[in-house]
Every structure is written in structure tokens, then in C-alpha cells.
Amino acid sequence: MPWIKQNTIDNPSTSAGVFVRMLLEIFAFRSLFRNTKAAFNRHASNKLTYSWEIFLWVGALAFHYAFLVVILRHLRFFTAPVPGGVQFLEYLDGIIQVGLPGLFLSGPVLLLAALFLLSRRIFDAKVSYISQAADYFPLFLIIGIAATGIAMRYFTKVDIIGIKELTMGLVTFHPHIPEEVGGLFYGHLFLVSILFAYFPMSKLMHMGGVFLSPTRNMANNTRAKRHINPWNYDVPIHTYEQYEDHFRDKMIEAGLPVDKKE
Ligand code: HEM
Structure with missing residues (x-):
């Protein structure tokens, strides 16, 4: 019907539309952006109202991008010479040039965003009600990782040369144990190891799952085209x-x- 306009991004019928929907989902968390929250409006005789929930989106975006930048910057521990792209990222992340060693914005942003996501689970009664151990645990881990990382870089200091010897030894399969790099580093590495081991069996796999999500990655053309399941067999x-x-x-x-x- 010509008077019903198609939304080619929300409801794409072509692969190009699906591609745009996936791009926006992966890089801008579009469906989270469109998320609403339900509440009883006390000013309108407790009517159920839906309002736009922007802060979860802002917090999630800050959290994920800061995490990505921190991980990419950490490549300097595992590469020699350090690739130009990683150095450029360090330059951009440290652009406000505060303190010595210079502040990388992504570190505190990661910590604050993770704390915000945790406080939402604790203080928002509706979110708290549906939160389980599997929701808190990764947040605790990431908060622990960011806090130990920040403490190492800006407060207690660690032997970076010794750490680089260790990390380069690991990636070149010539393990080398440096002397006295500082206990905090082992705390940091321990939490990271737990996070990586826990990752594949946890809800953190939404990182891969988003690519496999049929409501995002399939064209909505079921009325125009008949899809037959290719692995259907004849059932007696x-x-x-x-x-x-x-x-x-x-x-x-x-x-x-x-x-x-x-
Ligand atoms: C999930 C993975 C990891 C996250 C989220 C993370 C997070 C952080 C953060 C936020 C900092 C604060 C300084 C900065 O922003 O760079 C930091 C510092 C640090 N991290 Fe990590 N880290 C991770 C993995 C690792 C691994 C695998 C290693 C080494 C084997 C490592 C070694 C260090 C060291 C040595 C510092 C201090 C850097 C300095 O003094 O300049 N981190 N980390």
C-alpha cells in the first residue's frame, strides 16, 4: 500500500538495508538508543507512561568505546616496534595533556561508565529486580581491572620495562619472568585472565551474538520471497x-x- 512508508533501516527488504542496520547496531547500538523505560506517572493519576531512556545508551557507548581504546592501546605491551596506529591512538587519547604520566581519557571513562552501569543495577529497583550474579560478575571484574590499571599507571607505578619483557616473552613463546614488577600488576593480570576465561561461557558473548541475531541480520522480505529451510529433511x-x-x-x-x- 503506497500510503504506508517503509522504514528501510528498521525494516529492510534488501541486503544493503540490512548492512546499514547492522553497521548502526554494531557501531552505534541503535536498538539500545531506541530503548524506552516504563513508569507510572504520578502527575497523571498513575498512568503507565513510556519515556526515552538515553542514559543507558550513553553509558553503554562510553563503556564499550573506552574498553576498545584501552585494549587497542595495550597492544604496545605486545608489539615491538609499536605500530603507528597504536601510537596515534595514544596521542588522541592523551590529547588533553594532563599530569605525568599523561592522562589517557579512556581509562577513567571506562571506570566511571562501569560504575554507572553497576549503580543502575543496584539503585534502580526495576533493574535490580531482574539482575543476577551473571550481570554483576563481569562488572565487578572490569571495575577491578580498570581500578588496578589506573592505580598502576598513575599512583603506585610499576616496572614497565620488566612488564614488557614478560608480555613480549609470552607472545614470542619465550616466557621470561622479570624480577619485582609489582604485585598490583599480578592482580591486574589475574583479573584479566579470569575475564578472558569467563568470556566464552558468559553473556559477554553478545559480542559475537549480535552478528548472528536474525532480527538484525535478515531482510524482512518473507512476504515477497518464500524461504525454504535448506537443511529440512523429509519427516515421515x-x-x-x-x-x-x-x-x-x-x-x-x-x-x-x-x-x-x-
Ligand atoms: C581486558 C583487558 C584489559 C583492560 C580492560 C585493562 C585496563 C587497563 C587500564 C584502564 C589501565 C590504566 C591505564 C590506561 O588507561 O592504559 C591499564 C594499565 C595497565 N595494564 Fe591493563 N588492561 C587489560 C589487560 C592487560 C594485560 C593483558 C596486561 C599485560 C599482560 C595489562 C597490563 C597493564 C599495565 C602494565 C598497565 C600500566 C600501564 C602504565 O603504567 O602505563 N593490562 N589497564
Whole structure:
């Protein structure tokens, strides 16, 4: 019907539309952006109202991008020479040039965003009600990782040369244990190891799951095109006729109606 306009991003019928929907979902968390929250409006005789929930989106975006930048910057521990892209990222992340060693914005942003996501689970009664251990645990881990990382870089200081010897030893399969790099580093690495081990069996796999999500990655063209499941096999079925042939005597005996008498 021509008077119903198609939203080609929300409801794409072509692969190009699906591609745009996936891009926006992966890089801008579009469906989270469109998220609403329900509440009883006290000023309008407790009517159920829906309002735009922007802060979860802002917090999630800050959290994920800061996490990505921190991880990419950490490549300097595992590469020699450090790639130009990582150095450029360090330059951009440290652009406000505060303190010595210079402040990388992504560190505190990661910590604050993770704390915001945690406080939402604790203080928002509705979110708290549906929160489980699997929701808190990764947040605790990431808060611990960011806090130990920040403490190492800006407060207690660690032996970076020793750490680089260790990390380069790991990636070149020539393990080397440096002396005295500082206990905080081992705390940091321990929490990171737990996070990485926990990752594949946890809800953190939404990182891969988003690519496999049919409501995002399939064109909505089911009325224009017939899709047949390619791995469907012939299922031996038992029709009603066969059923009745099988049980006709017993059905007649029990007084049940039958289609054919004989
Ligand atoms: C999930 C992975 C990780 C996250 C989220 C993380 C997070 C952080 C953060 C936020 C900092 C504060 C300084 C900054 O912003 O760079 C930091 C520092 C640090 N991290 Fe990590 N880290 C991770 C993995 C690792 C790994 C695998 C290693 C080494 C094996 C490592 C070694 C260090 C060291 C040595 C510092 C201090 C850097 C300095 O003094 O300049 N981190 N980390």
C-alpha cells in the first residue's frame, strides 16, 4: 500500500538495508538508543507512561568505546616496534595533556561508565529486580581491572620495562619472568585472565551474538520471497487417515466418530 512508508533501516527488504542496520547496531547500538523505560506517572493519576531512556545508551557507548581504546592501546605491551596506529591512538587519547604520566581519557571513562552501569543495577529497583550474579560478575571484574590499571599507571607505578619483557616473552613463546614488577600488576593480570576465561561461557558473548541475531541480520522480505529451510529433511508423518485406519475398530467400539466406516 503506497500510503504506508517503509522504514528501510528498521525494516529492510534488501541486503544493503540490512548492512546499514547492522553497521548502526554494531557501531552505534541503535536498538539500545531506541530503548524506552516504563513508569507510572504520578502527575497523571498513575498512568503507565513510556519515556526515552538515553542514559543507558550513553553509558553503554562510553563503556564499550573506552574498553576498545584501552585494549587497542595495550597492544604496545605486545608489539615491538609499536605500530603507528597504536601510537596515534595514544596521542588522541592523551590529547588533553594532563599530569605525568599523561592522562589517557579512556581509562577513567571506562571506570566511571562501569560504575554507572553497576549503580543502575543496584539503585534502580526495576533493574535490580531482574539482575543476577551473571550481570554483576563481569562488572565487578572490569571495575577491578580498570581500578588496578589506573592505580598502576598513575599512583603506585610499576616496572614497565620488566612488564614488557614478560608480555613480549609470552607472545614470542619465550616466557621470561622479570624480577619485582609489582604485585598490583599480578592482580591486574589475574583479573584479566579470569575475564578472558569467563568470556566464552558468559553473556559477554553478545559480542559475537549480535552478528548472528536474525532480527538484525535478515531482510524482512518473507512476504515477497518464500524461504525454504535448506537443511529440512523429509519427516515421515502419520496422517489422520493412517491414524484412523490404525485405530478404527477401537474408535468405533468406544463410540468415537470416524470419517470412514470400513
Ligand atoms: C581486558 C583487558 C584489559 C583492560 C580492560 C585493562 C585496563 C587497563 C587500564 C584502564 C589501565 C590504566 C591505564 C590506561 O588507561 O592504559 C591499564 C594499565 C595497565 N595494564 Fe591493563 N588492561 C587489560 C589487560 C592487560 C594485560 C593483558 C596486561 C599485560 C599482560 C595489562 C597490563 C597493564 C599495565 C602494565 C598497565 C600500566 C600501564 C602504565 O603504567 O602505563 N593490562 N589497564
